[in-house]
Amino acid sequence: MPSTTKTALIQYSMTVGFSAMEGRGFYYPSDTAIGKDGRFYVVNRSLETVDRGVRVTMCDIDSEYYGTFGSYGEEDGQFVWASGAATDSQGRVYVTDEYLHRVSVFDSEGKFLWKWGTSGSGTGEMDGPSGITIDGDDNVYVSDTHNNRIQKFASDGEHLHTFGSEHLDLPWGLTVAPSGDVYVADWGNDRIHRFSPSGEPLATYGGSGRGDGQLQRPASVAVDANGYVYVADWGNERVQVFDPDGGFVIKARGEATLSKWAENFLKINGEEADARSRANLEPVIDFDPDDPHEESSHIEKLFWSPMSVKLDFSGKLYVTESNRHRIQVFQTAG
Amino acid sequence: MQEQDTKLIAHLLRRAGFGATQDELAAYAAQGYDATVEELLEPTDPRWMGDFMARRFHHEQSGMMGPWGSGDNWLYRMITTSAPLHEKITLLWHGIFATGYPKVIHGKMLSNQIRMFRRYGLGNFKTLLSELARDPAMIVWLDNYDNHKDAINENFGRELLELFSMGVGNYSEDHIKDASRAFTGWTIGNTEYMVLRSERDSDWPYGRISWHFDYQADDHDDGEKEFLGKKGRFDGEDIVDIICEQESTARFIARHLYHFFVADEPPVPAWPYTPPRDPAAIDTLAKAYFDGDYNISYMLRVLFNSDFFKAENIRYEKVKSPAEFVAGVLRLTGEFDRPRREIMDRGRQMLYMGQHLNNPPSVEGWRQGTDWLDTGSLVERINFASEQIGDLNRPGVKAMVDNISAGNGDHLSSSRLVELCLEQMGDISVSDSSREILVSYAEQTDGSPQGVAGVLRLLAATEEFQRA
Numbered sequence: 192m193p194s195t196t197k198t199a200l201i202q203y204s205m206t207v208g209f210s211a212m213e214g215r216g217f218y219y220p221s222d223t224a225i226g227k228d229g230r231f232y233v234v235n236r237s238l239e240t241v242d243r244g245v246r247v248t249m250c251d252i253d254s255e256y257y258g259t260f261g262s263y264g265e266e267d268g269q270f271v272w273a274s275g276a277a278t279d280s281q282g283r284v285y286v287t288d289e290y291l292h293r294v295s296v297f298d299s300e301g302k303f304l305w306k307w308g309t310s311g312s313g314t315g316e317m318d319g320p321s322g323i324t325i326d327g328d329d330n331v332y333v334s335d336t337h338n339n340r341i342q343k344f345a346s347d348g349e350h351l352h353t354f355g356s357e358h359l360d361l362p363w364g365l366t367v368a369p370s371g372d373v374y375v376a377d378w379g380n381d382r383i384h385r386f387s388p389s390g391e392p393l394a395t396y397g398g399s400g401r402g403d404g405q406l407q408r409p410a411s412v413a414v415d416a417n418g419y420v421y422v423a424d425w426g427n428e429r430v431q432v433f434d435p436d437g438g439f440v441i442k443a444r445g446e447a448t449l450s451k452w453a454e455n456f457l458k459i460n461g462e463e464a465d466a467r468s469r470a471n472l473e474p475v476i477d478f479d480p481d482d483p484h485e486e487s488s489h490i491e492k493l494f495w496s497p498m499s500v501k502l503d504f505s506g507k508l509y510v511t512e513s514n515r516h517r518i519q520v521f522q523t524a525g
Numbered sequence: 526m527q528e529q530d531t532k533l534i535a536h537l538l539r540r541a542g543f544g545a546t547q548d549e550l551a552a553y554a555a556q557g558y559d560a561t562v563e564e565l566l567e568p569t570d571p572r573w574m575g576d577f578m579a580r581r582f583h584h585e586q587s588g589m590m591g592p593w594g595s596g597d598n599w600l601y602r603m604i605t606t607s608a609p610l611h612e613k614i615t616l617l618w619h620g621i622f623a624t625g626y627p628k629v630i631h632g633k634m635l636s637n638q639i640r641m642f643r644r645y646g647l648g649n650f651k652t653l654l655s656e657l658a659r660d661p662a663m664i665v666w667l668d669n670y671d672n673h674k675d676a677i678n679e680n681f682g683r684e685l686l687e688l689f690s691m692g693v694g695n696y697s698e699d700h701i702k703d704a705s706r707a708f709t710g711w712t713i714g715n716t717e718y719m720v721l722r723s724e725r726d727s728d729w730p731y732g733r734i735s736w737h738f739d740y741q742a743d744d745h746d747d748g749e750k751e752f753l754g755k756k757g758r759f760d761g762e763d764i765v766d767i768i769c770e771q772e773s774t775a776r777f778i779a780r781h782l783y784h785f786f787v788a789d790e791p792p793v794p795a796w797p798y799t800p801p802r803d804p805a806a807i808d809t810l811a812k813a814y815f816d817g818d819y820n821i822s823y824m825l826r827v828l829f830n831s832d833f834f835k836a837e838n839i840r841y842e843k844v845k846s847p848a849e850f851v852a853g854v855l856r857l858t859g860e861f862d863r864p865r866r867e868i869m870d871r872g873r874q875m876l877y878m879g880q881h882l883n884n885p886p887s888v889e890g891w892r893q894g895t896d897w898l899d900t901g902s903l904v905e906r907i908n909f910a911s912e913q914i915g916d917l918n919r920p921g922v923k924a925m926v927d928n929i930s931a932g933n934g935d936h937l938s939s940s941r942l943v944e945l946c947l948e949q950m951g952d953i954s955v956s957d958s959s960r961e962i963l964v965s966y967a968e969q970t971d972g973s974p975q976g977v978a979g980v981l982r983l984l985a986a987t988e989e990f991q992r993a
Contacts, residue, residue: 208731209729209730209731210728210729210730210731210732219584219585219588221584236584238585238591239866239869240869271866272582272866289582290866337863361581363581378581408577408581426577447731449730450730452730453729453730453731456729456730457730460729462721463718463721463722463725463727463729466717466718466721466722467718469717469718470715470717470718470719471714471715472715472734474714474715474737476714476737484576484580484587485735488633488733488734488735489734489735489737491731491734495588495732496580496584496587496588513584513587513588514584514587514588514732515731515732516731516732517730517731
């Protein structure tokens with residue numbers, strides 16, 4: 192275990208992203224997958240029926256933009272309720288669709304390769320697949336949300352295993368830790384559920400509430416090499432970190448700054464930039480203290496609907512915020 | 526429980542709610558009429574699908590940047606709530622304090638205004654008006670952010686008196702001016718940036734930022750004002766106080782409640798020149814306004830327990846608004862046992878029927894009554910209801926058909942089948958001519974689930990089902 196202080200465990204670094212209904216930018220991003228060479232694949236839930244809004248945006252931490260793939264619809268390579276994303280050892284990108292009940296697979300440039308999934312509750316069928324993660328052997332784990340279970344598939348969609356149905360309530364994000372254990376954001380139960388590689392329940396983290404170490408409808412989980420657990424505490428509009436034994440370590444509410452794309456926008460739109468410079472973006476308002484969602488809607492730098500936490504190989508933590516159409520990047524000690 | 530009592534409770538639930546399934550009706554009937562009124566006014570355990578569920582699957586219902594998220598979210602409330610009167614009163618205030626997206630261009634601020642109506646709509650009218658004057662969406666909708674000490678903007682002051690409280694003919698132009706002066710300095714924080722973004726429909730760089738009320742003392746006209754016979758250095762709160770003391774306000778609110786819950790009145794602009802349909806009822810409600818210290822629940826308790834509300838001759842007199850109609854159908858079909866993409870399609874149906882929530886045709890809101898019905902909108906209503914109610918895949922429809930078929934086999938007479946269908950759809954009464962058509966249709970069915978659903982489907986097309 193590294194010697195580190197709590198404050199050093201998660202250090203704000205930068206913001207990537209920008210609200211855009213199409214093309215360069217994000218619109219209600221629900222998840223980010225980190226691919227080869229650090230390329231991001233950002234899944235945009237967008238608005239239904241916006242043809243080119245429902246898409247995966249490709250970019251990187253330097254805000255380089257590599258295009259998009261996917262669109263609204265039910266054909267191969269299209270999405271209706273795009274949800275989660277993960278990459279495999281070949282750099283392929285797997286995207287779930289909660290409405291079409293399927294997983295679609297693309298190459299690293301966004302070319303559609305294959306898909307699987309049918310609606311239902313039988314073995315291998317899915318009802319609202321959302322979170323997705325891939326282990327070192329390219330096995331694919333999917334949160335089969337409305338069936339309250341995790342399903343494990345081979346990369347071609349062959350069903351391998353099902354677990355968690357006695358423990359989970361509308362599971363969302365999930366990850367395979369370096370140890371091989373599977374951590375699931377057990378959304379409806381306000382906790383993180385940890386399973387062995389074979390699906391045996393091992394531990395839970397969190398529990399309902401707003402206090403330190405408590406969770407409210409967690410959306411996503413990431414685990415570093417030292418076993419620290421990073422949680423998108425979605426209902427509390429924050430990120431929390433637990434130690435390997437489940438003890439509370441630190442929480443963060445967000446501290447976004449202008450991304451390169453945001454700076455570019457304000458540079459071009461001087462009138463808005465001027466008005467913005469005269470505005471107090473952190474006004475003191477008499478909030479209902481029980482409503483962090485409301486607070487986040489007023490204070491732009493705070494996390495608002497943090498749906499996904501992902502770690503890259505260098506220990507950077509990417510927090511994807513749906514309602515703010517951006518990713519806040521933190522450096523962890525991991 | 527007497528049949529007439531059940532019919533009366535069904536009437537109450539059509540007016541104070543969105544109708545009721547047979548099971549809901551039975552549960553209310555077991556409590557009795559008076560207890561049902563109390564439960565509607567003060568629900569013991571109000572529940573609905575919940576914001577977390579809605580936001581989890583409908584991301585625009587979380588960020589609410591555009592014109593649809595707020596209305597779709599509200600439709601979920603209407604469909605799944607156990608406290609339907611709160612949604613009805615919210616619809617009433619939304620129709621009166623009509624605020625729309627095309628100028629506000631901020632779905633969340635419209636949704637927050639709806640939330641404010643839900644929170645205060647059954648309480649003290651003074652509190653409601655006071656909250657309204659502070660509501661950021663209203664401040665932008667009626668330009669009060671542009672109402673300055675040295676240059677007043679009368680939009681809010683005028684509508685406050687004309688449309689929101691007293692009605693035309695009860696105040697002068699000078700009163701409008703002095704009321705407007707009293708609301709100078711009542712604006713939203715970061716006015717310049719927020720209004721600029723609104724005007725440009727800018728959600729850049731990171732989505733919309735919620736607005737908050739801001740009182741700017743240095744832009745407030747603190748001078749003496751003269752308002753409705755009183756003099757003083759009035760602030761907005763004082764103006765609201767004086768408005769609420771007026772007999773004209775009591776009668777205006779009384780007439781709105783009658784119009785919404787009892788029977789259709791002429792459109793609001795005609796009120797100064799057209800006597801109420803039932804002057805004694807307005808007198809009763811205006812008295813209740815003062816007796817209850819401006820409390821809306823107090824007025825509604827009087828209304829729901831009055832003879833003029835219980836009277837047979839006002840039943841099925843009101844045309845359901847599209848929102849009431851769509852919500853009523855979807856409560857029967859039970860389609861939204863969980864968030865589903867289809868809420869968007871169902872919500873759009875309201876638009877085709879003539880009502881887009883959060884987007885009223887003008888500051889006067891929507892006209893009620895038969896104005897809802899023209900050839901096009903009636904076809905939309907009938908097609909929508911028939912399609913939904915006739916779909917055996919909907920759990921609510923299947924349950925109704927199962928209830929009708931249970932124990933009856935294929936041996937139901939056609940008239941009995943029609944009776945059971947009317948009961949399942951919320952104990953609806955129909956005219957003899959409607960019944961004749963239904964029985965005639967039922968005679969041609971084979972008693973299969975599809976056949977029973979066919980009768981339900983036809984029932985959804987009757988005139989009585991269009992009305993409450």
